[in-house]
Amino acid sequence: MTKKFWIGLAIIFAIALIGVSYQKFLKNPRCAYEGSAITPIYEVDIVLMDKSVKKFCSIFCASQWFRNNVKLVNHVIVTDEIRGNKIDSYMAYFVESELITNETNDNRIHVFQQRQDAITHAEKFHGTMTDDPFSLDE
């Protein structure tokens, strides 16, 4: 093994670490409710009246914050678990199932853009369809 070989491997190691760090700390912001890293697939964005955005790691955190600040909220954007698409919460299908998305807060509510995906998830993980927890009508 030459010196070049080890230097090359060290560079590759550094690139991989930078890549992971970027994904974990730079690309993914922290939850505005509990401060944990946000997994993109479960991200919830609450858009406020002043157009600023609060990001949350799960439906649980977002709904907790939402309950206390409902008057400040303009609309809520959730993420489809299948495709990662961002959609308005009133267009999404919510399923409460046995599958936990975040072990810290025991969130069991899942979001889907397509009704069929929601039904499939509910059947697979013994869940039921639930109402939009961010409904602004009430």
Added chain:
Amino acid sequence: MIVNIYTLIMLFVAIFSLSLGGLLFLLTIKTLISFQTTVPLEDKSKFERKGYLVFLLACVTLSVRMVVWPWFYFMLQSFVSEVPGAMCMFGVTQILPSTITFLQVIKPIAFFIMGGWLLCYYVDKSTPTAPLARKNLLFLLIVCGVLLTDGIADVYYVIRMKPLMSVSCCATFFDVPLRPSAMIPQAIFGRNFQKILFILYYLTNIILIVLLFTSISRKWTLLTPKYRMIILYSQGILGIINIPVVIYTVIENIAPKLMQLPYHHCIYCLMGNGMVPDAPIMLGLFVIGTFAIGWMAILRLLCNNGEARLITERLLVKVNNLSAFCLLASLLMVTIHLILI
């Protein structure tokens, strides 16, 4: 045609390499026709100058063409915002699908064959009497054929590409239960194919890396020619088997984990959407590592005789090192991501 900096550079490079490639093709045929193994002393310098010009032209043209492969994907990525409905490069591939499939197949072939020729030329150039000149000229004819086909296809695609139709999202192809990347491994390995693929990915890569290191170790010279041949053939066969294994494992297991989208298997999203910024490096290292095994086979086949043997042996060690390094680096990067993400 979509006009942006990527298409303009692509078009320029395609036209530039087509003109040089055409000239190169004619010059190669002309040189081959007038080729003599022994040249009278008075014609020697003229013959050398002409040969040098042909090979220099070939080196420039081929080097430019090899860079076009990654550039092609940069260009596709630049079309995403232009094509209605496209979320990633997959959407772009839905317009002129047969041309784009052809381009995606011919580009790696062209990269491989051009790399092989450049290595053969390096061996020939390093010997004082150029014993491989005729072989290299014949090989160059095949390379020119691929180069011209690739260049023509590039020009055709860039000119004909118009974002006039709405395309579907990659999820409709990559995330359906009957996707080819799931059905084919499932037919071979059964229902638990994802686990088996994942184990196979590590197994084939590790064995291949070990075999590559064996052929550059000090013990290599102590082995009998029969064992050496077995190891070399095993490298080649495993290198070929490793290609579909890596492709299917990346689509089925690695991409969803790295992108943190457990149900999303789109390789274009992994490569181009910036979700995993170093993903192109991971796959690029795998490609070079695998191609280097093929380049070693080309060197052994065409250059390992007579006067060139010693130089070929030295170059083989370098290419072997490159292959082992690239495959190990690719595996290391994937593993770091899987552990830390």
